[in-house]
Amino acid sequence: MSSVIKVTNLSKSFGSKAALKNVSFEIEQGKTTALIGPNGAGKTTLFSILCGYLEPDSGQVDILGQQLGEPKLFSKLSALPQDAQLDPRFSLEKQLCFYSRLQGLSKPAAIKETHRVLELVGLKDNVNSRVSELSHGMRKRVCIAQALIDKPEIILLDEATAGLDPVNAREIRNIISDLSDQATFILSSHDLSELERLCSHILYLDQGELSEHKTRNYQGEHNYLTLQLINEPHQALDYLKQLQDVTHVQQTQSKEFVIEYKAENKQFDVHLLKYCHKLNWQYRQLINGNTLENELFNKE
Numbered sequence: 001m002s003s004v005i006k007v008t009n010l011s012k013s014f015g016s017k018a019a020l021k022n023v024s025f026e027i028e029q030g031k032t033t034a035l036i037g038p039n040g041a042g043k044t045t046l047f048s049i050l051c052g053y054l055e056p057d058s059g060q061v062d063i064l065g066q067q068l069g070e071p072k073l074f075s076k077l078s079a080l081p082q083d084a085q086l087d088p089r090f091s092l093e094k095q096l097c098f099y100s101r102l103q104g105l106s107k108p109a110a111i112k113e114t115h116r117v118l119e120l121v122g123l124k125d126n127v128n129s130r131v132s133e134l135s136h137g138m139r140k141r142v143c144i145a146q147a148l149i150d151k152p153e154i155i156l157l158d159e160a161t162a163g164l165d166p167v168n169a170r171e172i173r174n175i176i177s178d179l180s181d182q183a184t185f186i187l188s189s190h191d192l193s194e195l196e197r198l199c200s201h202i203l204y205l206d207q208g209e210l211s212e213h214k215t216r217n218y219q220g221e222h223n224y225l226t227l228q229l230i231n232e233p234h235q236a237l238d239y240l241k242q243l244q245d246v247t248h249v250q251q252t253q254s255k256e257f258v259i260e261y262k263a264e265n266k267q268f269d270v271h272l273l274k275y276c277h278k279l280n281w282q283y284r285q286l287i288n289g290n291t292l293e294n295e296l297f298n299k300e
C-alpha cells in the first residue's frame with residue numbers, strides 16, 4: 001500500500017522549548033491514524049506543520065509525493081483545527097460556499113459542493129440556518145463538512161468530538177467511519193476509546209518524541225480479550241490463568257483483566273463467559289482485543 005504522508009527527522013522548537021524532536025513516520029493510504037499524547041506533547045505542532053501553517057526547523061515532510069507548501073497540495077489535504085470557529089452571522093450555505101470558492105470552485109459548483117458536504121454530515125435541511133441557531137454538536141458537524149469540501153485525500157481532525165454529548169460524538173464517529181474508504185483520516189483526541197474504535201494505526205507523541213508507531217494487529221498466534229467484572233473476585237487472576245488455552249493474564253486495573261489466549265480456540269469467548277457464570281462472577285463487559293489504553297500504558 002502506498003504512503004500518503006512520509007515524515008523524516010522532523011524537529012521544531014519554540015525558543016528553547018523543543019516541541020518536536022526528530023520525528024519520523026509514514027501513514028499509508030486509507031489507514032485511519034490516531035495521534036495521541038499528553039498535553040504539550042507536540043500534537044498541534046505536528047498538525048500545524050502537516051497543514052503548512054508552521055514551518056519545521058529541520059526534516060522532510062512528503063505529502064502525496066509533494067513537499068510541504070506545494071500548490072498541488074491545495075485542496076488535497078484539509079484540517080479541522082481544535083479551535084475551529086464559524087461566523088455566527090452567516091447561513092451555512094453562505095459560509096461553506098465561501099470556503100468552496102476559496103478552494104477555486106465556480107459559484108454553481110460551490111453551491112453544489114456545499115449541499116453535498118452538508119448532506120454527508122446530516123445537515124442538509126439546515127442549509128439556510130445561521131450558525132448562531134445551531135447547537136454545539138451541529139456546529140462541529142459544519143466544521144467537519146468544511147473539511148470535506150472538494151473531496152480532500154487527507155483529512156486531519158484535531159479533537160473532532162471534544163465537548164460533545166455521547167450521541168453527537170457517535171454521529172461524528174460514524175461520519176468518519178463511513179468516509180474512511182474515500183480519504184485518509186488522521187485524528188487527534190484525548191479519548192482513547194474513541195480512537196480505538198476508529199483507528200488501525202497509532203502515533204504516540206510524548207514531549208516531542210514519537211515513542212509508539214505501530215499498526216494494531218491481533219492476527220497472530222494469540223488473541224486478546226479484555227474482561228471487566230462488576231466485583232473483584234478473590235484470586236481472579238489465578239482462576240483465569242487456569243482456563244484452557246490461556247497463555248497470559250494481566251490485571252490492568254481494579255476489576256479489569258487482559259487475557260491472552262491461543263487464537264486457534266475460536267470459541268474462547270463463549271468458554272470464558274461460561275466459566276464466569278460457573279464461578280458466579282458478574283461481568284460488566286467483554287471487549288474484543290486489548291484496550292488501547294492498556295496497550296500504551298500497561299505494558300508488562
Ligand SMILES: Nc1ncnc2c1ncn2[C@@H]1O[C@H](COP(=O)(O)OP(=O)(O)OP(=O)(O)O)[C@@H](O)[C@H]1O
Nearest residue numbers: 014017018019037038039040041042043044045046
Ligand atoms: N507558539 C508557541 N510558542 C511557544 N511555545 C509553544 C508554541 N506552540 C507550542 N508551544 C510549546 O510546544 C510544546 C508542544 O505544544 P503543542 O501545542 O504542540 O502540544 P499538544 O500535544 O497539542 O498539547 P495539547 O494536548 O495540550 O493541545 C508545548 O510545550 C507548548 O508549550
